[in-house]
Amino acid sequence: MYFLRRLEEYRTAKQRLAWEGSFREYLEIVRKNPHVCRLAHSRLYDLITAAGVEEVNGQKRYCFFNRELFGLDRTLEKLVEEYFHPAARRLDVRKRILLLMGPVSGGKSTLVNMLKRGLEEYSRTDEGALYGIKGCPMHEEPLHLIPRELRGEFQEEYGIHIEGELCPACRLRLETEFSGGIEEVPVERVLFSEEKRVGIGTFTPSDPKSQDIAELTGSIDFSAITEYGSESDPRAYRFDGELNIANRGMMEFQQMLRTIQHSCCRSRLAVSAKHRQVQRNAFTLSV
Numbered sequence: 001m002y003f004l005r006r007l008e009e010y011r012t013a014k015q016r017l018a019w020e021g022s023f024r025e026y027l028e029i030v031r032k033n034p035h036v037c038r039l040a041h042s043r044l045y046d047l048i049t050a051a052g053v054e055e056v057n058g059q060k061r062y063c064f065f066n067r068e069l070f071g072l073d074r075t076l077e078k079l080v081e082e083y084f085h086p087a088a089r090r091l092d093v094r095k096r097i098l099l100l101m102g103p104v105s106g107g108k109s110t111l112v113n114m115l116k117r118g119l120e121e122y123s124r125t126d127e128g129a130l131y132g133i134k135g136c137p138m139h140e141e142p143l144h145l146i147p148r149e150l151r152g153e154f155q156e157e158y159g160i161h162i163e164g165e166l167c168p169a170c171r172l173r174l175e176t177e178f179s180g181g182i183e184e185v186p187v188e189r190v191l192f193s194e195e196k197r198v199g200i201g202t203f204t205p206s207d208p209k210s211q212d213i214a215e216l217t218g219s220i221d222f223s224a225i226t227e228y229g230s231e232s233d234p235r236a237y238r239f240d241g242e243l244n245i246a247n248r249g250m251m252e253f254q255q256m257l258r259t260i261q262h263s264c265c266r267s268r269l270a271v272s273a274k275h276r277q278v279q280r281n282a283f284t285l286s287v
Contacts, residue, residue: 017124019131019189026131026142026187034160036129037143040248041087041094043130044115047122048080064118068110075287083283090163097253099282106287112252116200119249123192123199130248134186136170137239138247139199145174145182168234192249199249201242217241 029036038046051064060077069076079098087094100108122128132139144166146154151162166174178184192199203216218241220231228236242251 017189017191020134021187022183023142023145023185023187024183029131030143030158030160033129034158035127036131037141037160038130039088039090039094039163040250041084043122043128044119044250045080045084045088047115047118047128048084050122050127065111065114068114069107072107072287075285079285083285093283096283099284100287101284102287108287111287115250116194116202116252119200120192120194123190130190131187132190132248133170134188135173136167138167138169138244139190140167140170141248142185142187144170145185167239168237169239172234190248197245199246201246201249201251203242203251203253205255215241216243218244 035046048062048064051062054061054063056073059073060081061073062076062080065072065076083093083098100111102108119128123130131142133142133145141164143154143160143162144164146162155161174180174182174185190199194200194202218237218239221236221238224233224236225231230236245251
C-alpha cells in the first residue's frame with residue numbers, strides 16, 4: 001500500500017510540473033521571477049552554489065560535489081570561480097568550451113554526470129524552473145519572440161537583457177500559424193532529461209574516421225523537400241543533432257581530442273595544430 005501511495009504522489013508531482021500557457025502569461029511569470037530566463041552558465045552556477053559552499057583552511061568546498069568527488073577541492077574551485085561564475089556574469093569565458101583533461105579514473109566522467117543529473121533535478125524545482133516555446137525542437141527561450149526593435153524597451157521595463165535570435169522553425173510558425181501574433185504563441189515548462197533528449201546531449205563518436213557532422217548539427221530531411229519545395233525551408237530540416245538537443249542546457253562531447261586526431265590523420269603537424277586550436281578556444285581543467 002505504501003508503494004501505491006508513492007506512485008500516486010509521483011504522478012501528482014509530475015502533473016504539477018506540466019505548465020502550459022500563452023506568451024502573454026509567460027511574461028507575467030518573468031515579471032515575478034526573472035530567473036526563469038537565465039542562460040545555461042548562470043543556471044549551472046546557481047545549481048552548484050545553491051547546495052551550499054563551505055570554507056575549510058581557506059579553501060572553498062562546494063557541497064554539490066561532496067557525495068562523489070573527493071580530494072578535488074582546488075580543481076573544483078577553479079571550475080566554479082574561474083569558469084562558471086564569470087560565464088554566468090556574461091564575460092568572454094562563456095564563449096569557450098570546457099575541456100576536461102586527465103588520466104583514466106580521475107573523476108572527469110563523474111563530474112560531468114553529476115552536472116547532468118543535477119540539471120535534470122534542478123529543472124524540476126521552483127528555483128530552477130525554465131520555459132520554452134511549445135513544439136520548438138530546440139526548446140527555444142520564449143523571449144526570443146520579441147522583435148529586436150522592441151528589446152530595448154523590454155529591458156527598461158523588465159530589467160532583462162535578451163540574448164539570441166528565434167530559430168528558423170519558430171520564425172516560420174510565428175508567421176504562418178499565428179500571423180505574427182506573438183502574445184498567443186504557446187509556452188510550456190521544460191524539464192531537462194538526457195533520456196528524453198531534452199536540454200542534455202551526449203555525443204559519443206561512433207567511427208572517428210568517418211564521423212558525420214550532422215550528428216552534432218542536424219541534417220536535411222530529403223523526404224520532406226518534395227513536400228515543402230526547398231532545402232532552405234525549416235520544415236525540411238531535422239533539428240536532431242546533439243547541439244540542437246542540448247540547447248539551453250549542456251552537451252558532453254566524449255573523446256574530443258581523439259576524434260580530432262583521427263580526422264587529421266594525414267599529418268602529425270595537422271593534428272598538433274588542431275589540438276592547439278581547440279585548447280586556445282577552451283577552458284582547460286586538469287582533473
